[in-house]
Amino acid sequence: xxxxxxxIQAWVSSxxxxxxxxxxSRTSLSSLFLPLLPPRFLSxxxxxxxxxxxxxxxxxxxxxxxxxxVSEYATELPxxxxxxxxxxxxxxxxxxxxxxxxxxxxxxxxxxxEGESRFSDSSRWFPYLDEFRAGDAVLNxxxxxxxxxxxxxxxxxxxxxxxxxxxxYAVCLVVEGLSDFGNVSAVFRSADALGIQSLHVVSCNSSKxxxxxxxxxxxxxxxxxxxxxxxxxxxxxxxxxxxxxIATTHLGMDAVSVHDMDWTCPTAIVVGNEKRGISDxxxxxxxxxxxxxxxxxxxxFNVSVAAGILMYHAVCDRNSRMGSHxxxxxxxxxxxxxxxxxxxSRSALSIAHEYxxxxxxxxxxx
Numbered sequence: 408x409x410x411x412x413x414x415i416q417a418w419v420s421s422x423x424x425x426x427x428x429x430x431x432s433r434t435s436l437s438s439l440f441l442p443l444l445p446p447r448f449l450s451x452x453x454x455x456x457x458x459x460x461x462x463x464x465x466x467x468x469x470x471x472x473x474x475x476x477v478s479e480y481a482t483e484l485p486x487x488x489x490x491x492x493x494x495x496x497x498x499x500x501x502x503x504x505x506x507x508x509x510x511x512x513x514x515x516x517x518x519x520x521e522g523e524s525r526f527s528d529s530s531r532w533f534p535y536l537d538e539f540r541a542g543d544a545v546l547n548x549x550x551x552x553x554x555x556x557x558x559x560x561x562x563x564x565x566x567x568x569x570x571x572x573x574x575x576y577a578v579c580l581v582v583e584g585l586s587d588f589g590n591v592s593a594v595f596r597s598a599d600a601l602g603i604q605s606l607h608v609v610s611c612n613s614s615k616x617x618x619x620x621x622x623x624x625x626x627x628x629x630x631x632x633x634x635x636x637x638x639x640x641x642x643x644x645x646x647x648x649x650x651x652x653i654a655t656t657h658l659g660m661d662a663v664s665v666h667d668m669d670w671t672c673p674t675a676i677v678v679g680n681e682k683r684g685i686s687d688x689x690x691x692x693x694x695x696x697x698x699x700x701x702x703x704x705x706x707x708f709n710v711s712v713a714a715g716i717l718m719y720h721a722v723c724d725r726n727s728r729m730g731s732h733x734x735x736x737x738x739x740x741x742x743x744x745x746x747x748x749x750x751x752s753r754s755a756l757s758i759a760h761e762y763x764x765x766x767x768x769x770x771x772x773x
Contacts, residue, residue: 513628513633513750514746515539515746515749515756516535516536516539516551516742516745516746517535517538517539518534518535518536519533519536521645521648531577531649532576532649532650532651533576533735533739533742535739535742535743535746536742537741539745539759541760541763541764542760542764544763544764544767546759546762546763548741548744548745550763550766551748551759552745554763555748555749555758555759559748559755567747567751568744570602570747571735571743571744571747572740573731573733574602574604574735574743575603575604575725575734576604576605577672577673577674578603578670578673578675578718579604579605579674579675579676580603580605580606580676580717580718581607581608581642581646581675581676581678582594582609583609583639583679583685583686584609584610584679584683584686585608585680589711590681590709590710591608592628594678594714596627597714597715598627598631598718599631600627601719601722602732602733603718603721604631604632604743606631606632606634607633607635607642607646608633608634608635608636609635609639609642610637610638610639629750630750639686639689643675650673651673651675652672652673652674652675652694653677653692653694654675654676654693654695654697655679655685655689655690655693655695656676656678656685656697656699657690657697659696661696662696662697662698663696663697663698664697664699665698665700665720665721666700668697670721670722670724671725671729674721676714676718676721678713678714681710697717699713699716699717699720
């Protein structure tokens with residue numbers, strides 16, 4: 408096996424070097440490499456300036472000494488095909504949770520002021536205005552979608568539309584004092600998969616590193632609305648002003664089974680620290696306590712598992728009562744679709760800004 412691997416690597420290296428010598432400034436990367444290698448050697452998850460072909464970085468560096476401007480080709484590709492997009496985003500969950508300002512980098516459309524908590528035709532919180540500020544200009548969601556339409560593949564747009572159709576702000580999740588970034592990442596991933604768009608993190612401990620668990624979230628944090636809070640009291644006060652009831656997970660005599668709750672009512676689910684659980688402050692400030700029935704010898708779930716079960720049950724209950732978990736209005740859906748389109752790639756922001764300059768510049772007077 409070792410000899411076979413060495414032989415394959417030598418063949419790849421020789422073929423790559425040979426073809427790079429023949430490469431001129433107009434040759435596409437796909438036409439060079441695709442005919443040479445079987446699919447298992449190709450990877451679209453390569454960082455900028457590095458193409459994964461089953462060869463080592465050292466081998467590639469030797470090949471890259473020829474005049475090959477990878478960035479030149481990347482700018483010519485549609486947003487979905489730019490290899491650098493995934494690696495341009497250096498925001499990890501650890502960085503997000505340790506730096507409050509970093510959270511806003513994910514939110515592109517203008518946020519609704521706290522005092523103005525709801526649309527007139529909606530009974531629950533929706534955070535965005537129909538505005539995107541592009542320099543001195545302001546684009547609405549229709550204009551944002553028009554600006555990036557030709558740069559996003561149809562399959563990707565269909566994925567966005569399906570996700571938005573199943574999104575809701577009526578159920579949100581609050582994680583209080585989690586110190587394990589792996590657990591936080593798992594919660595983010597479950598929330599995205601189940602259509603829970605809004606997450607709140609209270610006083611996260613920054614003593615542990617996230618890099619070891621980066622694969623856990625699978626980039627879900629990029630598509631969620633994450634808000635950070637310094638105190639439980641402040642978080643709960645804002646959530647109540649937005650129309651949420653606060654349901655903390657607790658194994659007390661007054662706890663209501665999750666099976667007996669009506670999840671069509673706007674609800675903020677609160678899960679606590681891995682060791683200490685929900686704080687006394689959170690318990691006293693909450694509107695009700697809920698519990699997950701357990702039949703085994705232990706009396707608790709892992710916090711990320713508990714959060715996943717609660718969110719899953721909430722979604723199932725809403726589906727049975729309402730026919731669908733997703734409940735955004737047509738206007739809200741279009742705004743969130745524009746938000747996803749802008750989050751899709753850093754290039755999308757530049758494209759929207761250029762669109763604003765071109766489309767909305769004043770017409771010169773004759």
